[in-house]
Amino acid sequence: MQDASELLDARPDLSQVCGPQLAALDALLAPEWPPLWRELCTSCFVTLRHLAQGGAAGLDTDAHDLARLALALTMGLAQDFGGQPLYIPVGAALMSAAKTRRIVAALRSGNSYAAVARRHGVTERRVRQIEAAWRAAEIEKRQGKLPL
Structure with missing residues (x-):
């Protein structure tokens, strides 16, 4: 889905x-x-x-x-x-997390930084930043915060 x-x-x-x-x-x-x-x-x-x-x-x-x-x-x-004030947040964090997953998936399936950037409407630099943050999070999940 x-x-x-x-x-x-x-x-x-x-x-x-x-x-x-x-x-x-x-x-x-x-x-x-x-x-x-x-x-x-x-x-x-x-x-x-x-x-x-x-x-x-x-x-x-x-x-x-x-x-x-x-x-x-x-x-x-x-x-x-109806009849009550209603604030609807834009859901930036949710949308951002989903977009990040799609960008990482596109990179992992062999697409170039340029192609991923074009497809998702971001710069190549941003794609690289997203990938670096994702890699750091993956390493932290596996290793935790190691005391140095």
């Missing part, structure tokens, strides 16, 4: 999605929906479309079905968390 952050690597940003791509969703949104509900629903819809187009298991690619799922998810979020 793929890592969750890997599934969303190429997910389009909400600012990149425009009218025709949202037509199926817009047709279902009631005018009285608050702006935050609309934004959450759009986010859910974009994620579902991305996953369905990428062949995620069990997701139909029909835009109308995905729009209905996005509405249901948004209404569930409103039911569970």
